[in-house]
Amino acid sequence: MKPSAGFLLLAVLLLAAVRFAQARIIHSYFKLGSTLVLKPASVSARITSVVWKWDGELLAEWVEDVIPLTYYGRFGGRSEVNTNTGVLEIRNMTAADTGVYSVEINNQPQSQTHQAVRIREVPQPEVTVRPPMCGSSLENCTLSCDGDVKEAEPVEYFWKIGDGEWEQSGKIMEIINWEETQCVKMFSCRMKNPVSERRSESITNPSQQTTRNGATDCECRTNPAARSDIRVRF
Template sequence: METSAGFWLLAVLLLAATSFSQDQTVKYFKVGDTLQLSPQPVSEQIYSVVWKYGKNLLAEWVKDQIPLTYYSKFIGRTTLNTSTGVLEIRDMTAADTGVYSVEINNQVQSQVYKTVAVEAVPQPEVSVMPLLCNSTSESCTLSCDGDVSAAGPVEYFWKIGDGEWKQSGTNMEIINNEETQRVPTFSCRMKNRVSERETASVSRELRGLSCDGDADQNGPVEYFWKKDDGEWEQSGKKMEILNNEETACENFLLQDEEPVDSRPSLDPLITNDDDTAYRDEIQRLSDWCNYNNLTLNTKKTKEVVMDFCRTRTDPPPLSMKGDYVERVSSFKFLGTHISEDRSWSTNT
């Protein structure tokens, strides 16, 4: 009988420990915010409260015996309501992550809080997969992108046109049919326990890029396209992409298969307001001219900025050998007017 009683006592203790751990609640907070922790309700009037951070005292009060006292790093930014036992900690830091427990009227409560610091979700961006998604594709996938590694659990929502937000995954597949062809825009939203952000509406309108070069004498030519630092993908001479702020500010590179005498150009060279590649290209041109005993005539050189971002930011003036290059909206080259909006109106 003694062995049996000892066995049941051990079982009861294990059950109590299991029940205690099951009452742990995870609380997410953003650095700088105020964290509020509430004890479980008690039937009698509260006459003592003790909050602990891990195994250390955080706040303590016993009626008529111990005045309200705060400890350690929580001094000066903590408030304990002695009537309800509710604890508030201001200006939370990542170092405040941990387990908080409370004792009310000399009874340790089973409810404990595990706090986790998280960052606000980033500004999401919508990308299109595959890169060569166009009006002839059977389907395309939109991805709601952003670095959420420090944001904790994140929920994703999508909106089609002017419809309602619907919770979904990171990606949304679009089947190219009559219904989706009538939808003008798509939007995505990220949400975690402390914040939410959404993209501007992404237009499904397509715009074209062309890989041009005099390849008439080079036999069969294959064309490849690459977006930023992605992989080269084989396609045709022309490519359609979604006409939105993201694609208007990204760098699309083109490539033809060797050997071809006339190499196509790289366009655009200014991405996300970073004109480093553009100025490096100008410097290489200047160096090439110097090496071949040629002189660039700055007064006869014109600069045209082709910017399709919704919010236009003109780069600083272009300077070559101390002289500034005149920036114009259009210029005439070999009988053809080239304008900053790539329109044909100046040629008609």
């Protein structure tokens, strides 16, 4: 009994779905003038041939004892392929170098491809307090790690509370104005992306209470253990 046309079509679609699931796109970010390093998936056999392509066009090729390591087009003179590992390095990256990079190892195209994406360095961040008149009399306040991140994404945000460790979170941090939170002297934030990172200047805790003579009116001066109960919400 011959399989029906519907069954054959289903089999083809399932095979295509499996291949699509196995395909993997790796986003590789770079800034102008930097060096891009692309690593192929490891192979068990000894490498005897490597072919790299950019947007389907030949970039570099090498076949042991047949074709010497050769680079093509604008990649010549600023690229290097390690024939032992297949790793490709491209120096002095330009905006024109964005695109999809693929590799064949031992005549086998790898399912993973590399999407090269140009991004900017993150800006110098600044902590913005909202509302501007935030103080100890308000129930809560909001701190925002601000800066122009256009063309700098993806960006990660980190916050430093007092002299504590950096903690990864979101762009916005809400201060819950409890007594323990008022013990914190300073806040600062940091932006980070795959090509850079920068931190803000520290700002004074807007909800910190002071006495008439300007000293901090806070239990934490005599009870450091209370610092563990600081209330913030990301």
